[in-house]
Amino acid sequence: MDDLDRARGGDARAFDTLARAHERALYSHVARILGPGPDAEDVVQDAFVSAWRSIAGFEGTSFKAWLFRIARNRAIDVIRSQKRRAELPLDPPDDEGGSPGWAEPAAGGPELADIAAGHEAREAVEAALSLVPVEQRDALLLRDVEGFSYEEIATITVSEIGTVKSRIHRARVTVRNELVSKGWKGSAG
């Protein structure tokens, strides 16, 4: 019997072990959606409490995906309530056909690969990521940072596979274009 089975049976220590194994990843994901700080921390903590209360009825196999679904939905709810107060849409429409624009880099910048390990690069990527619409960013992070499959992302975000493909691609292009706008020439130079 593993930790998940024991947690399902009401073993608080087993759940604690599972939760701690995903705590930072979950917080990182929510913090990149909501912004780091107390809101993201509260969302993650609420997600753990909610997961604990309903784990007896959890019948899936991926505890991580289930946890991310709970936390991600709560984070999206927080954003929706903030946007509702400001009377703004959650995201611009992102599922129509057509390819997102592909910015051509200016000559003379470094290759993206050359700056991949640098601290400045990480900051630039974080800044570029923050400009991506929320639901696209969510899907992209679930794929590139957490390594979920497209099917898992569709389940976590309660979306169609086609929507997931579109969101991930558009988000990647947005990040890439933003980096190019900072001076990197990408592979086109």
Add this chain to the structure above:
Amino acid sequence: MSGMTEHPELLLSAYLDDALSQGEREAVGAHLDGCERCQRQLRDLQTTSRLLGALPQLAPGRSLVPRLERAPVWLRPVRLLGAIGSGLFAFLFIASAVLNSGGSLGGGATTAEQLAEKGQFGAAVNALASDAAKARADSATAVPAPAAAAGAAASQGPGTTSAGASPTTVARAGEVPSPAAAPASVEPPRTFGPPPPLFLLIALLFAIAAFVAHRRLHQA
């Protein structure tokens, strides 16, 4: 999809992530073989994906895993009983305080009550005995109350707590009047059950039990 003439830009990320059907994958692969532009875009997307994957995890400012000890099943009844007991004994405390003080409202506290309040319980008992002696002396010898009471007061001391009720003591009370003991015979004392502070103490204990149980339940 084979023979793709348009650039399959929207499929490049899914191609990179191996999320296309077999047919789509083969078609995009065939296009890429002959399209330098799509190859460059694919490389950029791959690099972008790698950069995102290299982002460090963010650390929360505090532990986010809540304490999840399940509350014992007996905690709820304890909380309920604690709350009820606390209320009940608080009521008894108030009621007993009011009733006990009510005796003095009519004509002031008797000597026995005053002594009891000061903690001089032995003297209070003797004063009670003297009251009884006075009552009997009044009816048997028609001696003025202060004198009878004085006789009873004169008999105060160890081993005399029951003497006040005996005929012998009543006779002596009549023979040895003493006005100094007069205040001890104002009126019979009235007490209702245990002292009020005891009720208050029990109410506090119940309240503490209810509070502790509530905190444990709330944390769980």
